[in-house]
Amino acid sequence: MDFVLLIDQFSQARDIRGWSRQRVLHECLREAIRSGKLAAGTRLPASRALALELSVARNSVLYAYDQLATEGFTRPDRRGTVVMSMCAVAIAPLAAPPLRAALSHRSGGVRVLTDPGGLTSGFAPGMPALDEFPVTVWRRMLDRAWRNTRIDLLNYGDPSGEASLRAALADYLRAARGVDCDPGQVFITSGTQASLDMCAHALADAGDTVWIENPGYAGARAAMQAAQLEIIGIPTDAHGIHPAATDWQHHRPRLIYTTPSHQYPTGSVLSLERRLGLIAGARAAGALIIEDDYDSEFRHDGPPLPAMQGLAPDAPVVYLGTFSKTMFPALRIGFMVTPRALAEPLRAWLTRSAHGGRSAEQLALAQFLRDGQFALHLRRMRRLYRQRRDALVAALELHMGFAGSVHGGSAGMHLAFQFHEARLSDTALSAQALEKGIVAPALSAHATGAGANGWNGFMLGYAQVPAPQIDALVRGLAMLVHEAIAGLKKP
Amino acid sequence: MDFVLLIDQFSQARDIRGWSRQRVLHECLREAIRSGKLAAGTRLPASRALALELSVARNSVLYAYDQLATEGFTRPDRRGTVVMSMCAVAIAPLAAPPLRAALSHRSGGVRVLTDPGGLTSGFAPGMPALDEFPVTVWRRMLDRAWRNTRIDLLNYGDPSGEASLRAALADYLRAARGVDCDPGQVFITSGTQASLDMCAHALADAGDTVWIENPGYAGARAAMQAAQLEIIGIPTDAHGIHPAATDWQHHRPRLIYTTPSHQYPTGSVLSLERRLGLIAGARAAGALIIEDDYDSEFRHDGPPLPAMQGLAPDAPVVYLGTFSKTMFPALRIGFMVTPRALAEPLRAWLTRSAHGGRSAEQLALAQFLRDGQFALHLRRMRRLYRQRRDALVAALELHMGFAGSVHGGSAGMHLAFQFHEARLSDTALSAQALEKGIVAPALSAHATGAGANGWNGFMLGYAQVPAPQIDALVRGLAMLVHEAIAGLKKP
Numbered sequence: 001m002d003f004v005l006l007i008d009q010f011s012q013a014r015d016i017r018g019w020s021r022q023r024v025l026h027e028c029l030r031e032a033i034r035s036g037k038l039a040a041g042t043r044l045p046a047s048r049a050l051a052l053e054l055s056v057a058r059n060s061v062l063y064a065y066d067q068l069a070t071e072g073f074t075r076p077d078r079r080g081t082v083v084m085s086m087c088a089v090a091i092a093p094l095a096a097p098p099l100r101a102a103l104s105h106r107s108g109g110v111r112v113l114t115d116p117g118g119l120t121s122g123f124a125p126g127m128p129a130l131d132e133f134p135v136t137v138w139r140r141m142l143d144r145a146w147r148n149t150r151i152d153l154l155n156y157g158d159p160s161g162e163a164s165l166r167a168a169l170a171d172y173l174r175a176a177r178g179v180d181c182d183p184g185q186v187f188i189t190s191g192t193q194a195s196l197d198m199c200a201h202a203l204a205d206a207g208d209t210v211w212i213e214n215p216g217y218a219g220a221r222a223a224m225q226a227a228q229l230e231i232i233g234i235p236t237d238a239h240g241i242h243p244a245a246t247d248w249q250h251h252r253p254r255l256i257y258t259t260p261s262h263q264y265p266t267g268s269v270l271s272l273e274r275r276l277g278l279i280a281g282a283r284a285a286g287a288l289i290i291e292d293d294y295d296s297e298f299r300h301d302g303p304p305l306p307a308m309q310g311l312a313p314d315a316p317v318v319y320l321g322t323f324s325k326t327m328f329p330a331l332r333i334g335f336m337v338t339p340r341a342l343a344e345p346l347r348a349w350l351t352r353s354a355h356g357g358r359s360a361e362q363l364a365l366a367q368f369l370r371d372g373q374f375a376l377h378l379r380r381m382r383r384l385y386r387q388r389r390d391a392l393v394a395a396l397e398l399h400m401g402f403a404g405s406v407h408g409g410s411a412g413m414h415l416a417f418q419f420h421e422a423r424l425s426d427t428a429l430s431a432q433a434l435e436k437g438i439v440a441p442a443l444s445a446h447a448t449g450a451g452a453n454g455w456n457g458f459m460l461g462y463a464q465v466p467a468p469q470i471d472a473l474v475r476g477l478a479m480l481v482h483e484a485i486a487g488l489k490k491p
Numbered sequence: 492m493d494f495v496l497l498i499d500q501f502s503q504a505r506d507i508r509g510w511s512r513q514r515v516l517h518e519c520l521r522e523a524i525r526s527g528k529l530a531a532g533t534r535l536p537a538s539r540a541l542a543l544e545l546s547v548a549r550n551s552v553l554y555a556y557d558q559l560a561t562e563g564f565t566r567p568d569r570r571g572t573v574v575m576s577m578c579a580v581a582i583a584p585l586a587a588p589p590l591r592a593a594l595s596h597r598s599g600g601v602r603v604l605t606d607p608g609g610l611t612s613g614f615a616p617g618m619p620a621l622d623e624f625p626v627t628v629w630r631r632m633l634d635r636a637w638r639n640t641r642i643d644l645l646n647y648g649d650p651s652g653e654a655s656l657r658a659a660l661a662d663y664l665r666a667a668r669g670v671d672c673d674p675g676q677v678f679i680t681s682g683t684q685a686s687l688d689m690c691a692h693a694l695a696d697a698g699d700t701v702w703i704e705n706p707g708y709a710g711a712r713a714a715m716q717a718a719q720l721e722i723i724g725i726p727t728d729a730h731g732i733h734p735a736a737t738d739w740q741h742h743r744p745r746l747i748y749t750t751p752s753h754q755y756p757t758g759s760v761l762s763l764e765r766r767l768g769l770i771a772g773a774r775a776a777g778a779l780i781i782e783d784d785y786d787s788e789f790r791h792d793g794p795p796l797p798a799m800q801g802l803a804p805d806a807p808v809v810y811l812g813t814f815s816k817t818m819f820p821a822l823r824i825g826f827m828v829t830p831r832a833l834a835e836p837l838r839a840w841l842t843r844s845a846h847g848g849r850s851a852e853q854l855a856l857a858q859f860l861r862d863g864q865f866a867l868h869l870r871r872m873r874r875l876y877r878q879r880r881d882a883l884v885a886a887l888e889l890h891m892g893f894a895g896s897v898h899g900g901s902a903g904m905h906l907a908f909q910f911h912e913a914r915l916s917d918t919a920l921s922a923q924a925l926e927k928g929i930v931a932p933a934l935s936a937h938a939t940g941a942g943a944n945g946w947n948g949f950m951l952g953y954a955q956v957p958a959p960q961i962d963a964l965v966r967g968l969a970m971l972v973h974e975a976i977a978g979l980k981k982p
Contacts, residue, residue, distance in 0.1 A: 106696050131642050142637070154621045155820055201597065202595055357821040357822065
């Protein structure tokens with residue numbers, strides 16, 4: 001076997017630009033074995049000899065031989081390396097119709113999650129101040145978790161989540177949000193989207209009715225659509241979701257998705273009266289409320305409002321939370337708290353249908369909670385986000401106060417700016433802003449169904465925007481709004 | 492305010508066993524604020540004074556005050572700590588019908604994933620030898636990834652996966668499995684189940700037909716069911732999936748799920764002839780083959796069989812893999828390789844519908860691959876699994892050779908033991924074995940539809956069973972089989 005020739009032929013027949021010598025040798029020998037050029041039983045030359053013949057470093061040959069052995073193409077014996085037999089795999093390309101290069105129809109119109117705004121600046125909602133996250137502390141927790149790793153931490157794990165994290169969460173939620181639960185009611189998920197998928201499939205059947213706020217969170221709409229639930233948009237005003245008597249009568253819900261602490265996207269806070277009304281209505285209708293408490297840890301003014309889940313004993317509420325906003329999005333850990341009666345059935349369903357895992361990360365997070373690091377981080381972020389909120393509100397009042405009003409700025413990581421002039425198109429303005437490199441999502445783009453119940457303006461996330469940058473960004477938006485209003489006045 | 496009395500009343504009214512003093516104080520004050528007993532505007536005593544009054548350590552009081560401030564129930568000012576106003580949340584339990592404590596109908600009969608066999612010994616399939624995983628090396632990789640963490644590693648990330656991991660995988664798969672792909676065709680998922688859900692939703696519409704091997708993988712069946720596909724079970728024999736002409740004519744598939752390297756559960760290896768036939772048939776039918784290559788890295792005898800995906804140019808194959816078996820299950824990282832034409836549509840769909848994340852873990856894994864650590868680990872595991880396979884085959888031939896024959900032992904982490912006597916009930920024997928603490932899943936329990944095409948016996952995973960333990964476990968199974976056969980002979 002003339003290996004020099006073999007390599008030459010191989011190199012001519014394909015594009016090897018950028019390939020290392022050892023890769024060329026490895027893939028060349030492998031192809032030769034596959035095609036039968038190097039027949040089964042052939043003994044390959046000693047590495048030193050082949051290196052000499054090919055004028056390459058011996059290490060390159062050793063690498064190639066090592067790879068072939070790992071892949072099973074050769075077998076080492078006492079005297080060297082022997083080629084294993086291969087079935088013939090050089091086959092003529094089948095004359096065939098081109099691949100049906102299309103996804104399913106149903107994958108077409110689903111889900112538009114908020115663009116995290118990678119190459120733009122401005123007000124992408126739901127983005128925490130990532131440069132402020134204590135990575136060093138987190139690494140320490142992670143390392144500690146791994147140091148204590150026993151074998152079962154590598155295993156599939158409890159699909160409901162690690163016990164220590166569920167317990168730490170139960171304690172935290174009880175204290176911080178008035179959520180009334182045992183660890184057994186807490187389920188760890190890979191984030192809000194996964195929690196919503198779980199609710200939509202495990203708590204409702206295809207064709208069941210789900211209420212979603214209008215305007216409302218597109219991710220919830222997508223999850224419910226994917227689960228084939230009947231979506232009814234319920235108007236949201238300045239005090240939150242506002243179902244009418246006819247809604248209860250004619251569109252009896254199985255699930256009610258709501259964001260009571262800080263409505264997404266308008267920022268409205270659901271009043272106590274409406275919370276109690278919703279709970280009473282849900283009870284009467286046999287419905288479950290999905291309370292998505294996504295950014296409730298950040299309250300800038302006024303008293304904390306405890307979760308709906310804890311407002312009444314055994315409330316028909318499934319409480320959702322996420323660490324994407326309070327820790328960092330890449331962590332991909334969220335949670336659900338179910339009513340007591342559903343805890344065991346859901347646990348059983350999960351055991352049948354899902355794998356656990358990510359045990360070390362969950363343990364690290366549990367420790368992060370227990371050690372008080374989470375509370376410390378939140379305290380710092382609250383101060384920071386309040387500063388940034390203040391800067392945004394000031395800039396809006398200064399530059400755009402004539403054009404609309406701020407809403408929903410008392411909590412969370414975003415607020416709404418509602419235009420006074422109904423003829424302005426928030427979607428058009430949002431698109432223009434994006435062209436200028438400023439992310440400013442339109443409120444009406446979050447409509448559930450036709451029309452966003454009169455909401456028309458910007459949804460502005462501020463948590464990740466340094467206060468000194470805010471004024472200039474708002475001025476940029478204000479210019480567009482000015483022009484648009486001037487345009488309306490033309491005959 | 493008499494704080495001693497307040498604490499007393501609080502402690503009487505609930506079960507505070509196991510509570511620390513600081514927790515009692517914190518929760519007592521919090522409840523008093525919520526209920527209005529401590530009215531808005533009330534100034535709490537200085538910590539030293541309260542500690543004296545309650546005869547507790549000052550630190551306990553500081554802890555409680557700190558918690559209350561963090562939660563927003565109090566606000567610090569120049570002179571101390573002031574109670575914030577709370578809306579009244581003590582409400583009478585609503586007289587109401589009990590919570591409809593049931594999951595959806597559709598959550599009832601879904602998915603039976605293999606029991607990892609926590610408290611039992613024996614032959615749970617798909618369990619790698621976790622005590623052999625190089626945790627120290629992995630921790631080093633993880634730490635290196637975190638040390639290099641820039642802010643964008645904390646962010647939502649590319650839903651298709653980190654570029655470095657997709658590239659490392661593309662190189663690895665090309666070399667090890669003959670998979671023909673660019674990094675753009677590689678998608679990182681949270682494991683096989685997630686990959687299957689993705690295929691089922693993005694590549695097929697409700698009502699489309701999917702072929703699943705019979706007997707076959709229950710997880711695939713569950714994913715297809717959840718996506719409302721029409722499932723047709725295709726017989727599997729000693730050479731793998733075997734569709735008849737009538738199947739192509741009367742049950743034209745959109746998707747074909749198959750495990751050609753090592754059929755799950757029978758261990759059959761799909762012959763080259765059948766592979767080519769399946770590809771040709773899929774092309775003609777406009778179908779996509781889902782090739783689940785779950786344990787192909789472990790080949791004990793004979794030549795490696797390259798993936799179907801690479802057998803023909805632009806083959807209509809979606810190739811699935813997982814790191815659960817080669818790394819560890821808790822990692823929760825798997826992958827899909829799509830045909831070129833589907834890569835961009837799928838990427839766009841994912842961008843609209845999913846978040847990325849787990850960036851540090853993905854980078855660590857990419858490094859683990861590039862540094863050769865993965866190949867090294869696989870090499871060790873191949874040797875180990877071959878030993879264990881040998882011990883199992885020997886024990887089966889010795890103790891149960893009269894009752895059946897070994898099948899599918901040339902690769903992977905499990906094999907099948909097929910009974911000669913058709914009147915034996917593998918499900919009954921499997922249940923009896925479980926009572927003895929030996930996991931030995933029944934082949935026929937994996938039926939897709941009615942009847943498992945004649946397969947009747949045990950599915951025995953051996954990767955995690957130390958060789959010295961195998962003989963005794965097999966003897967335990969053999970005893971049950973003996974008794975069952977003897978029972979058949981009775982008049």
